[in-house]
Amino acid sequence: MRVDVPLPKAYLLINHGPVTLVSSRAGERRNVMAAAWAMGLDFDPPKVAVVIDRNTLTRELVNASGEFALNVPPRALAQAVVDVGTASGREVDKWSRFGIGTLPAARISAPLVAGCIAWLECRVLDERPTEQKYDLFLAEVVAASADDRVFSGGRWHFGDESLRSLHYVAGGQFFTTGESLSVVTGP
Amino acid sequence: MRVDVPLPKAYLLINHGPVTLVSSRAGERRNVMAAAWAMGLDFDPPKVAVVIDRNTLTRELVNASGEFALNVPPRALAQAVVDVGTASGREVDKWSRFGIGTLPAARISAPLVAGCIAWLECRVLDERPTEQKYDLFLAEVVAASADDRVFSGGRWHFGDESLRSLHYVAGGQFFTTGESLSVVTGP
Numbered sequence: 001m002r003v004d005v006p007l008p009k010a011y012l013l014i015n016h017g018p019v020t021l022v023s024s025r026a027g028e029r030r031n032v033m034a035a036a037w038a039m040g041l042d043f044d045p046p047k048v049a050v051v052i053d054r055n056t057l058t059r060e061l062v063n064a065s066g067e068f069a070l071n072v073p074p075r076a077l078a079q080a081v082v083d084v085g086t087a088s089g090r091e092v093d094k095w096s097r098f099g100i101g102t103l104p105a106a107r108i109s110a111p112l113v114a115g116c117i118a119w120l121e122c123r124v125l126d127e128r129p130t131e132q133k134y135d136l137f138l139a140e141v142v143a144a145s146a147d148d149r150v151f152s153g154g155r156w157h158f159g160d161e162s163l164r165s166l167h168y169v170a171g172g173q174f175f176t177t178g179e180s181l182s183v184v185t186g187p
Numbered sequence: 188m189r190v191d192v193p194l195p196k197a198y199l200l201i202n203h204g205p206v207t208l209v210s211s212r213a214g215e216r217r218n219v220m221a222a223a224w225a226m227g228l229d230f231d232p233p234k235v236a237v238v239i240d241r242n243t244l245t246r247e248l249v250n251a252s253g254e255f256a257l258n259v260p261p262r263a264l265a266q267a268v269v270d271v272g273t274a275s276g277r278e279v280d281k282w283s284r285f286g287i288g289t290l291p292a293a294r295i296s297a298p299l300v301a302g303c304i305a306w307l308e309c310r311v312l313d314e315r316p317t318e319q320k321y322d323l324f325l326a327e328v329v330a331a332s333a334d335d336r337v338f339s340g341g342r343w344h345f346g347d348e349s350l351r352s353l354h355y356v357a358g359g360q361f362f363t364t365g366e367s368l369s370v371v372t373g374p
Binding site: 012015016017018019036037038039040041042047049051075078079081082086127130134136138155156164166167168169170171172173174175176177178179180181182183184185186 | 199202203204205206223224225226227228229234236238262265266268269273314317321322323325342343351353354355356357358359360361362363364365366367368369370371372373
């Protein structure tokens, strides 16, 4: 079940460096692309940084709307990550083409990607020089949610292998998120 | 054995989102801190983005030198990651305190962290407003190397569990990099 994640805990949804899907919408146009280059930027209010290439339809929609969502796909969606990372939203509606479902966001108009395990709804911060020079977008997270089968109480707890998050390498290769390991903190 | 990684392949060393150690030096002063918020920013020439808090000694040394290294620690260094992420370089020399060895870098004066599995030597790009407003540093990778037991020929190949990279969550908890998974790319 998709449940809200308190904003000060939202950074935990991508802190371990999973690949993300960026979903966007402007008017009747919508798109989804893959982004390995996404990370936390601040805790509270939570902020994120993500690279969105200037030649993508996503860039156009994000520039028009000032919004996007970062969706964290599980292993079960690995093929979809590569498919939406390869196709262009200018040529096909990737949602229909690859059979990807949508969920309504709470605070933004972009659709969320169904079947993902975590969602960060983001509003772009006004840093046009950084966008234009580096394709780098900085954004505030305005709502967050997660699938409580794998994230609840502020913690990830992967059990079902098909629900593990993914870390992208290149050429269709991923690593799944592996085993949990805890070490002693402080004196 | 530590071997050079060609610069166009350097992004692969952190593309899967591992936690990093940021090492730095200015004159006789040196430091090392943990950074989960580090990612690729461009392929060739390779660039990276990393968050370095304004209150850290690392920030002072990076500002003074214009350089830092991103070191990718393996599982065997998990305790050291948390130790250097907790202590302050203003109070102790973390290298001595936690028994962390150094390696000479090829192109920068900051020391590299011995026992890591990959190293990105970086020169800071002049983006002071972004640094000052968001603690976000953008840098060009000027040299890269990796332990060829786990990275060679442009690919990660984890075998020895102690040499797997780590993904940081919070509170001393990590995930190790899990199993490899490949899907079909393109038609």
